[in-house]
Amino acid sequence: MDKELRQEQERLFHVMDILAEQIGMVEEDAARQRKEVVDFRKYFWEDVTVNQDNFDDLLETIISLRQQAEVLSLSQSSHRQSSKRLASLRRMQENPYFGRIDFAEDGLPKAERIYIGVSSLMDPSGDDFLVYDWRAPVSSVYYDFTPGPAEYTTPGGTIRGELKRKWQYLIRRGQIESMFDTSLTIGDEVLQQVLGQSADKHMRSIVATIQQEQNRIIRHDDGRLLIVQGAAGSGKTSAALQRIAYLLYKYRDRITADQIVLFSPNAMFKTYVSNVLPELGEENMQQVTFQEYLDHRLSGTYEVEDPYGQLEYVLTASDDPEYQTRMAAIRFKASVSFFELIQAYRSSLEKGGMRFQSLRFRGETLVSAEEMEKKFYGEDASFRFSGRIEWLATWLNERINEAEKLERRKPWVQEAIELLSNEQYELAYARIRKKLGLKEDSEEDVEGDHLTAELARMIVRKKLKPLREGISTLQFVNLNDIYRRLYEDSLHIGPWLEGKVPDAWADICQLTVKNLDEGRLSYEDTTPFLLLNELILGFQSNVSIRHVLIDEAQDYSPLQFEFIKRLFPAAKMTVLGDFHQAVFAHAAEAVDFDVLTHLYGADQTEAITLQRSYRSTKPIVEFTRSLIPGGEVIEPFERNGNKPVLTAVTDHEVLHRSISDQVVELKSQGYATIAIICKSATESAVAFKALSGIDELKLVTHSSIEYKQGVVVIPAYLAKGIEFDAVLVNDASTRVYEYESLRRLFYTACTRAMHHLQLYSVGTVSPLLERAISEGHVQVDEICH
Ligand SMILES: Nc1ncnc2c1ncn2[C@@H]1O[C@H](COP(=O)(O)OP(=O)(O)OP(=O)(O)O)[C@@H](O)[C@H]1O
Numbered sequence: 181m182d183k184e185l186r187q188e189q190e191r192l193f194h195v196m197d198i199l200a201e202q203i204g205m206v207e208e209d210a211a212r213q214r215k216e217v218v219d220f221r222k223y224f225w226e227d228v229t230v231n232q233d234n235f236d237d238l239l240e241t242i243i244s245l246r247q248q249a250e251v252l253s254l255s256q257s258s259h260r261q262s263s264k265r266l267a268s269l270r271r272m273q274e275n276p277y278f279g280r281i282d283f284a285e286d287g288l289p290k291a292e293r294i295y296i297g298v299s300s301l302m303d304p305s306g307d308d309f310l311v312y313d314w315r316a317p318v319s320s321v322y323y324d325f326t327p328g329p330a331e332y333t334t335p336g337g338t339i340r341g342e343l344k345r346k347w348q349y350l351i352r353r354g355q356i357e358s359m360f361d362t363s364l365t366i367g368d369e370v371l372q373q374v375l376g377q378s379a380d381k382h383m384r385s386i387v388a389t390i391q392q393e394q395n396r397i398i399r400h401d402d403g404r405l406l407i408v409q410g411a412a413g414s415g416k417t418s419a420a421l422q423r424i425a426y427l428l429y430k431y432r433d434r435i436t437a438d439q440i441v442l443f444s445p446n447a448m449f450k451t452y453v454s455n456v457l458p459e460l461g462e463e464n465m466q467q468v469t470f471q472e473y474l475d476h477r478l479s480g481t482y483e484v485e486d487p488y489g490q491l492e493y494v495l496t497a498s499d500d501p502e503y504q505t506r507m508a509a510i511r512f513k514a515s516v517s518f519f520e521l522i523q524a525y526r527s528s529l530e531k532g533g534m535r536f537q538s539l540r541f542r543g544e545t546l547v548s549a550e551e552m553e554k555k556f557y558g559e560d561a562s563f564r565f566s567g568r569i570e571w572l573a574t575w576l577n578e579r580i581n582e583a584e585k586l587e588r589r590k591p592w593v594q595e596a597i598e599l600l601s602n603e604q605y606e607l608a609y610a611r612i613r614k615k616l617g618l619k620e621d622s623e624e625d626v627e628g629d630h631l632t633a634e635l636a637r638m639i640v641r642k643k644l645k646p647l648r649e650g651i652s653t654l655q656f657v658n659l660n661d662i663y664r665r666l667y668e669d670s671l672h673i674g675p676w677l678e679g680k681v682p683d684a685w686a687d688i689c690q691l692t693v694k695n696l697d698e699g700r701l702s703y704e705d706t707t708p709f710l711l712l713n714e715l716i717l718g719f720q721s722n723v724s725i726r727h728v729l730i731d732e733a734q735d736y737s738p739l740q741f742e743f744i745k746r747l748f749p750a751a752k753m754t755v756l757g758d759f760h761q762a763v764f765a766h767a768a769e770a771v772d773f774d775v776l777t778h779l780y781g782a783d784q785t786e787a788i789t790l791q792r793s794y795r796s797t798k799p800i801v802e803f804t805r806s807l808i809p810g811g812e813v814i815e816p817f818e819r820n821g822n823k824p825v826l827t828a829v830t831d832h833e834v835l836h837r838s839i840s841d842q843v844v845e846l847k848s849q850g851y852a853t854i855a856i857i858c859k860s861a862t863e864s865a866v867a868f869k870a871l872s873g874i875d876e877l878k879l880v881t882h883s884s885i886e887y888k889q890g891v892v893v894i895p896a897y898l899a900k901g902i903e904f905d906a907v908l909v910n911d912a913s914t915r916v917y918e919y920e921s922l923r924r925l926f927y928t929a930c931t932r933a934m935h936h937l938q939l940y941s942v943g944t945v946s947p948l949l950e951r952a953i954s955e956g957h958v959q960v961d962e963i964c965h
Contacts (some may be wrong), residue, residue, distance in 0.1 A: 413795025797821025
């Protein structure tokens with residue numbers, strides 16, 4: 181082994197030398213290219229002959245400008261490439277590779293040693309790979325096989341052979357700290373070490389230890405939809421991010437980072453995962469939250485509720501007399517049935533029911549809503565719906581043109597002319613002269629009548645501009661009223677409704693109309709409202725996006741998926757989630773993503789399940805899996821730790837004292853990220869105030885942007901997707917977690933812990949913990965006074 185290690189260290193030195201050499205070369209290239217770009221920019225105009233005297237000269241100028249721009253863009257692109265390569269090589273200096281396979285390809289005399297790292301490295305002759313990129317086809321053998329027959333797929337076909345041995349290396353600053361023959365060692369030593377580390381400010385890449393089932397997700401390449409249902413901590417987010425890196429490598433000639441969109445649950449999560457791709461030498465994909473999209477599209481319409489507002493209501497307002505109606509509304513408005521109902525409603529609008537906004541000008545109606553409706557439905561019924569709206573817009577513009585002519589003669593225009601300031605007058609005068617083709621130095625003057633007529637034209641045109649803009653953006657369609665009508669008249673508007681609505685539909689309608697009339701759009705109405713808008717006016721889709729990945733997908737409603745699908749019609753979709761962590765009320769009964777199969781059809785859909793959990797120690801996983809039905813299938817990774825502890829306390833004073841003491845203790849043990857997790861924002865705010873004695877304690881709210889290390893108080897639904905060295909569940913009592921409906925939220929809170937989990941309960945312990953206690957997965961402390 182020593183001899184082997186020595187040989188490997190020597191090889192590593194050799195690789196490091198070549199790396200240093202290549203870095204030197206690329207540095208020179210990058211500096212030269214940079215200078216070229218800078219010089220080019222500086223002298224750009226010197227090489228362009230700008231001549232606009234006649235058409236030929238102008239054409240020549242345009243061609244020469246375009247050529248210059250192309251050369252500049254090429255130089256910039258070369259410089260970008262070199263900088264990217266330089267960054268990869270520098271990263272490799274720290275750790276050139278992490279794995280090796282000895283693979284004997286069928287038909288070849290001996291096994292080849294294939295070293296695998298975050299990027300590839302050729303020997304100076306350019307003939308051999310010293311290191312293969314982890315995304316290269318051959319590297320998949322490293323992740324997918326144990327010694328024995330193995331194969332991998334290349335664009336030219338499948339390569340078969342035998343994997344003789346497989347190695348993992350721990351290299352730091354050019355030194356091999358250890359190497360493991362993973363064909364011999366039991367358990368995954370490197371993974372043990374990686375998982376034993378502290379939680380970081382940012383998520384880390386997992387390329388050195390990707391597991392076989394995760395690799396299937398990363399390299400998946402068939403069909404339009406990949407669904408990943410995975411246990412808490414099973415690496416769904418990690419797999420999603422490495423998948424993006426893989427796609428950017430495999431399709432480097434066709435797909436760029438800005439053609440990939442990751443839907444994240446909240447702003448803090450966005451910063452938490454933002455380092456993984458740069459760490460892998462790739463640019464970050466676009467990251468959005470669904471809420472950001474809604475805010476952007478719905479701004480200026482209603483007072484729009486966000487998902488946290490809805491969740492807080494669900495968690496804290498059960499005494500509200502309208503609670504049950506709202507819960508029924510939340511569930512129904514999330515469903516595919518409601519999606520179909522909206523589609524049917526939209527179809528019904530072909531025959532009648534459209535609502536319009538009268539065009540008013542200076543207090544008078546130019547075209548009334550009724551006239552528009554008559555015109556809209558008076559046309560040939562075979563005329564396509566969307567065509568009819570455009571056609572109506574054209575008609576309205578004509579009506580405005582007519583009105584414009586009449587307006588010019590009205591007294592208000594004369595008054596406006598008289599009130600023009602000198603500057604406005606001069607400006608208008610100059611413009612009119614120009615329009616009439618009078619040169620600046622010409623003596624010729626504009627006739628008085630002509631001038632007045634022109635001024636009147638200008639004034640009326642300017643005043644009518646907002647109206648014209650409103651027409652071009654189709655604002656004459658009264659979308660708010662059309663949406664409202666769905667609820668107000670729904671019981672009369674069509675047979676398509678029958679049998680499709682829940683029992684509480686009449687109450688739902690009443691509640692929705694009330695909210696809309698008060699100017700409020702509840703979160704459950706946001707996507708349906710937008711959907712109806714898009715179905716009426718035409719979808720504002722984005723065809724340049726090639727891949728959409730949706731993390732924490734259990735929190736999206738089937739209706740939202742339908743919507744996202746239409747938003748990105750050219751994209752493939754990867755959906756990752758865990759129904760045991762579904763915290764939003766609409767998913768209360770959902771257990772899997774089967775409902776999504778019909779999005780693209782079964783032949784375009786593949787589902788992968790991840791059962792192994794990596795985040796937490798074995799005792800923590802044994803505890804958390806006992807909190808959910810069917811949790812037995814979740815496999816903990818063999819990592820030791822203490823059993824979670826449940827401490828019952830007599831009152832809140834003792835609770836806060838115990839938490840404060842525990843935080844001090846955990847800090848002294850070296851835990852860097854400690855979360856006190858509460859049920860809701862309301863509970864978090866109370867705890868934060870009571871625990872203010874804890875040094876540098878931070879409160880996380882839904883407007884928090886950055887995930888910070890240290891001690892935080894956080895509501896469970898915001899902790900989704902992230903992890904902490906130690907988690908303290910603020911109050912796991914019956915009073916807080918009384919209902920079965922809170923099980924998923926409670927599970928989400930507990931599964932955030934990597935190394936240490938402590939639960940408190942003020943008074944009687946929640947029934948959600950019954951099984952964990954009876955099966956002995958939690959150590960129950962004496963009651964603290
Ligand atoms: N193959 C792996 N190698 C090293 N670490 C891994 C691996 N897979 C997962 N992990 C680690 O496990 C933790 C959980 O991973 P991740 O957050 O991706 O899981 P998740 O399934 O998205 O979890 P959740 O659903 O609970 O949000 C992270 O710290 C991640 O780095």
